Amino acid sequence: MAIRQGLDAETVLQAAIELADQQGIEQLSLAALATKLTIKTPSLYNHIKGLPDLRKQLSKRGLLLVKEAMIEAVIGKAEDEALLAAGVAYVDFARKQPGLYEAISLLPDYEDPELKEVGAGVVSFLLRILAPYGLSEEDALHVVRGFRSMVHGFASLEHRNGFRMGLDRDESLRRLLQTYLRGLRADVARGK
Amino acid sequence: MAIRQGLDAETVLQAAIELADQQGIEQLSLAALATKLTIKTPSLYNHIKGLPDLRKQLSKRGLLLVKEAMIEAVIGKAEDEALLAAGVAYVDFARKQPGLYEAISLLPDYEDPELKEVGAGVVSFLLRILAPYGLSEEDALHVVRGFRSMVHGFASLEHRNGFRMGLDRDESLRRLLQTYLRGLRADVARGK
DNA sequence: TTTACAAAACTAATGATATTAGTTATTATA
DNA sequence: TATAATAACTAATATCATTAGTTTTGTAAA
Numbered sequence: 001m002a003i004r005q006g007l008d009a010e011t012v013l014q015a016a017i018e019l020a021d022q023q024g025i026e027q028l029s030l031a032a033l034a035t036k037l038t039i040k041t042p043s044l045y046n047h048i049k050g051l052p053d054l055r056k057q058l059s060k061r062g063l064l065l066v067k068e069a070m071i072e073a074v075i076g077k078a079e080d081e082a083l084l085a086a087g088v089a090y091v092d093f094a095r096k097q098p099g100l101y102e103a104i105s106l107l108p109d110y111e112d113p114e115l116k117e118v119g120a121g122v123v124s125f126l127l128r129i130l131a132p133y134g135l136s137e138e139d140a141l142h143v144v145r146g147f148r149s150m151v152h153g154f155a156s157l158e159h160r161n162g163f164r165m166g167l168d169r170d171e172s173l174r175r176l177l178q179t180y181l182r183g184l185r186a187d188v189a190r191g192k
Numbered sequence: 193m194a195i196r197q198g199l200d201a202e203t204v205l206q207a208a209i210e211l212a213d214q215q216g217i218e219q220l221s222l223a224a225l226a227t228k229l230t231i232k233t234p235s236l237y238n239h240i241k242g243l244p245d246l247r248k249q250l251s252k253r254g255l256l257l258v259k260e261a262m263i264e265a266v267i268g269k270a271e272d273e274a275l276l277a278a279g280v281a282y283v284d285f286a287r288k289q290p291g292l293y294e295a296i297s298l299l300p301d302y303e304d305p306e307l308k309e310v311g312a313g314v315v316s317f318l319l320r321i322l323a324p325y326g327l328s329e330e331d332a333l334h335v336v337r338g339f340r341s342m343v344h345g346f347a348s349l350e351h352r353n354g355f356r357m358g359l360d361r362d363e364s365l366r367r368l369l370q371t372y373l374r375g376l377r378a379d380v381a382r383g384k
Numbered sequence: 385t386t387t388a389c390a391a392a393a394c395t396a397a398t399g400a401t402a403t404t405a406g407t408t409a410t411t412a413t414a
Numbered sequence: 415t416a417t418a419a420t421a422a423c424t425a426a427t428a429t430c431a432t433t434a435g436t437t438t439t440g441t442a443a444a
Contacts, residue, residue: 004410004421030402041402043422051402106298110353119354141359145346146368148354153345154337161302162311162340167333176338176372183375196392196439222431233431235393243431387444394437401430408423414416 007037012047013057020058020099025106028055028099056112058103063118065100067125069093074129080181082129087151087177088170094155105156122148133188143184150176199229204239205249212250212291217298220247220291248304250295255310257292258285259317266321272373274321279343279369280362286347297348314340325380335376342368 015036020028030051034041048054066089073089074082094101110119126144135143154173156162163169207228212220222243226233240246258281265281266274286293302311318336327335346365348354355361 007421029400031400039421040423042404042424045403046421105348105352107352110356116356119356138359141357142364142367143371145349145355145359145361145364146342146371149345149349149368150338150342151345152349153341153343156297156348157337157341157344160297160299163337164302164308164311165333167330167337169337172334172337175334176341179335179338179375179379180368180372181375182378183371183373186374186378187371199392221429223429231392232394234395234433237432238392385444387442389442390440392437392439394435396433396435398433399431402428404425404427406423406425408421410421411419413418 005038007039007047009047012037012044013054013061016054016058017061017097017100020103021097022099025055025058025099025102028058030054055103056107056115058100059107060114060118062097062100062104063115063122065097066090066093066104067118067122070122070125078129079132080178080185083147083181084174084177086126086129087147088173090151091155091158091173094159098159101155101159105152133184135188146180150180197230199231199239201239204229204236205246205253208246208250209253209289209292212295213289214291217247217250217291217294220250222246247295248299248307250292251299252306252310254289254292254296255307255314257289258282258296259310259314261285262314262317270321271324272370272377275339275373276366276369278318278321279339280365282343283347283350283365286351290351293347293351297344325376327380338372342372 012033016028016033019032019036023032030041030044033054034044037044048057069089069092070086073085077085107115110116123144126147127140130140130143133140133143154176158169163172204225208220208225211224211228215224222233222236225246226236229236240249261281261284262278265277269277299307302308315336318339319332322332322335325332325335346368350361355364
């Protein structure tokens with residue numbers, strides 16, 4: 001009965017990510033996950049605490065990976081060029097890993113300590129890119145909020161087919177970020 | 193048996209909106225809705241087609257109401273002032289009707305004809321506000337995408353407690369929109 | 385006023401889900 | 415080799431949404 005496979009928490013998480021990316025996070029059920037892993041549903045509880053816990057793990061992994069993608073994208077770049085690249089990398093991540101991205105954007109609350117920490121990592125990454133602009137800490141934090149709003153909003157709308165006109169989406173994203181950055185330059189010049 | 197109350201589709205929808213606003217759209221179940229209306233779950237099917245249909249109705253109503261809120265907010269305003277007011281109204285709507293707002297942002301797809309139509313209404317409203325800028329149609333559509341991304345992203349992150357620093361959120365939103373609008377002015381001046 | 389019909393509620397049943405409890409078998413370790 | 419940890423299992427429960435079929439109510443026609 002029941003040949004034991006070398007199943008561990010990471011393998012389960014990977015399978016969950018695949019399912020989420022393929023079918024959407026709403027369709028990620030323990031039943032489907034167990035089937036994919038050729039075990040029975042209750043056996044999953046040897047590796048995860050339950051469905052909410054699994055979704056939290058997806059969120060955390062997603063945040064880590066999207067941050068890595070942005071870090072990778074800004075290598076050798078600075079200022080406007082770096083911010084633009086980071087924004088594009090964020091949206092590209094959402095396109096390539098839609099399930100993980102949904103997990104990030106649907107997580108019910110950032111209150112969980114683990115998620116808080118990963119989220120703070122993203123913020124501090126963005127703050128470092130902003131350093132050369134010489135903004136005050138407060139100003140920089142407002143800009144970080146703005147940046148996150150733009151890229152998250154764009155990725156989210158795109159993911160839900162919210163952009164229906166036959167208009168190049170990459171171009172829309174580029175313009176959004178560039179227009180914002182042009183405004184930011186003007187703000188900085190005014191010493192604001 | 194079963195005193196018949198004057199229950200109709202609109203009453204059911206209103207009750208669903210209340211539940212969603214209070215407990216989040218994830219918690220909106222037919223069981224909870226039936227309890228709130230003091231009927232049995234299957235009786236709901238006299239007024240709705242099912243849970244997916246109900247959620248679609250919430251999305252549609254949300255889109256209609258958020259558009260109305262923006263229209264109301266721009267009365268007597270034009271150009272930058274109008275766009276700023278519309279953006280603030282959008283975010284305020286999300287704050288006051290979080291469940292309806294979730295319904296908008298979680299709707300699985302804009303492919304449904306009814307939702308398409310309402311969504312198109314929002315877009316054409318924004319295009320009318322943009323008219324005085326004298327942009328080409330294509331340019332204006334890019335700006336609409338940018339605007340929607342900004343306000344949706346901001347509202348979404350705020351809703352999930354994504355902004356954790358003790359920093360004024362209204363100020364963050366105002367700066368985001370104003371910085372973008374400043375950049376847009378620069379773009380327009382360049383004839384771009 | 386009575387009758388007939390449409391609609392709104394109901395009960396009962398089904399199938400999917402997550403979760404818990406308790407059991408068995410396998411693997412690793414002492 | 416014996417033991418302990420653990421990964422799988424079966425069985426059971428509770429919660430859902432949904433469908434089918436039934437009863438009752440309200441309204442409109444006769």
